[in-house]
Amino acid sequence: MKNYLRFNRDEWASFSSEAAVKITKEELANIKSLGDVINLTDVQEIYGSLINYLYLVYQEKCRLQQKQSEFLRQKVTAAPFIIGISGSVAVGKSTTARLLQVLLSRTFANLKVHLMTTDGFIYPNDELKRRGLFDRKGFPESYNMNLLRNFLRDVLSGKDNIAYPLYSQELSDIVPGKYGHVQRPDILIIEGINTLQLPTNGQIVTSDFFDFSIYIDADEDLIEKWFMQRFVRVLELNKNNPTNFYYEMANGPREDALQLAQDTWQMVNLVNLREYIAPTRQRASLVLHKTRGHRIDEIYLRQF
Numbered sequence: 001m002k003n004y005l006r007f008n009r010d011e012w013a014s015f016s017s018e019a020a021v022k023i024t025k026e027e028l029a030n031i032k033s034l035g036d037v038i039n040l041t042d043v044q045e046i047y048g049s050l051i052n053y054l055y056l057v058y059q060e061k062c063r064l065q066q067k068q069s070e071f072l073r074q075k076v077t078a079a080p081f082i083i084g085i086s087g088s089v090a091v092g093k094s095t096t097a098r099l100l101q102v103l104l105s106r107t108f109a110n111l112k113v114h115l116m117t118t119d120g121f122i123y124p125n126d127e128l129k130r131r132g133l134f135d136r137k138g139f140p141e142s143y144n145m146n147l148l149r150n151f152l153r154d155v156l157s158g159k160d161n162i163a164y165p166l167y168s169q170e171l172s173d174i175v176p177g178k179y180g181h182v183q184r185p186d187i188l189i190i191e192g193i194n195t196l197q198l199p200t201n202g203q204i205v206t207s208d209f210f211d212f213s214i215y216i217d218a219d220e221d222l223i224e225k226w227f228m229q230r231f232v233r234v235l236e237l238n239k240n241n242p243t244n245f246y247y248e249m250a251n252g253p254r255e256d257a258l259q260l261a262q263d264t265w266q267m268v269n270l271v272n273l274r275e276y277i278a279p280t281r282q283r284a285s286l287v288l289h290k291t292r293g294h295r296i297d298e299i300y301l302r303q304f
């Protein structure tokens with residue numbers, strides 16, 4: 001990581017300010033994904049500096065748009081500032097993304113911050129089966145990248161009320177006929193394993209549309225542990241929820257369920273991480289490195 005400036009926790013925390021983080025323990029508890037408690041110190045030390053830095057880059061973009069308008073003597077479309085968040089399945093992307101959304105919109109009350117995930121752009125299960133890709137969910141070919149690119153183009157062209165498909169972890173599938181809508185936010189946070197991926201066909205890269213990107217990094221064995229812990233929690237939460245994808249697993253032999261999760265990690269998510277996700281780390285504007293207990297121990301900021 002030669003092209004990155006490296007900071008340890010204390011160094012990074014020194015860029016924060018008392019005023020930067022406005023969040024209570026209760027609000028934090030609502031952001032957690034599944035039962036974990038996010039450390040308030042982490043939020044103050046790491047995320048305080050992060051939102052300060054993001055705001056600085058955001059302001060730079062606004063200034064540039066203003067200057068462009070003056071130079072060209074015409075109004076340049078005020079496009080949303082887009083932040084991409086990438087990393088392995090179960091590394092904590094959704095949690096970080098939710099935290100950033102809350103912190104940015106609370107700290108900078110004038111900003112409208114929209115959060116979405118790229119899993120809505122995975123082909124529906126039926127389509128994956130037709131294409132022989134059902135066991136490759138999350139791999140690059142399982143996403144409708146053309147749809148994602150067109151969507152991002154619409155966002156940047158300043159259109160209003162742009163619809164995007166939604167994925168449900170409850171169904172483990174795309175929700176038919178249900179859409180999210182992007183309504184001209186100031187900041188759009190897009191989270192997903194494929195946000196920094198390069199296309200195989202020479203097309204425009206998704207991250208070309210991003211103003212800032214964050215890769216969440218951790219050792220494989222830790223991520224595996226978080227994946228398994230989350231799985232166990234999902235089973236527990238859905239024991240009495242017959243409409244949930246995990247209901248039968250939750251009520252069957254526990255060893256079988258754990259084995260299935262282990263196999264999914266080994267054969268799908270770990271392979272995807274090694275082959276397609278980890279290689280994109282070098283493209284991120286910022287890397288958050290996590291250690292045990294999701295504690296962020298190192299921060300890397302790209303210089304060139």
Ligand SMILES: Nc1ncnc2c1ncn2[C@@H]1O[C@H](COP(=O)(O)OP(=O)(O)O)[C@@H](O)[C@H]1O
Nearest residue numbers: 033034036038089090091092093094095230294
């Ligand atoms: N900062 C954190 N502190 C404690 N637990 C966390 C933190 N970030 C993520 N987790 C937990 O780790 C697991 C994976 O996180 P999640 O955000 O669902 O990952 P992803 O979106 O990358 O798949 C979840 O059980 C989540 O609650």
Ligand SMILES: CC(C)(COP(=O)(O)O)[C@@H](O)C(=O)NCCC(=O)O
Nearest residue numbers: 088089090119137138192193264268
């Ligand atoms: C749908 C996903 C690819 C989305 O990943 P995300 O970007 O939300 O981390 C992933 O959650 C998934 O379902 N992977 C397939 C294997 C598994 O069940 O973990």
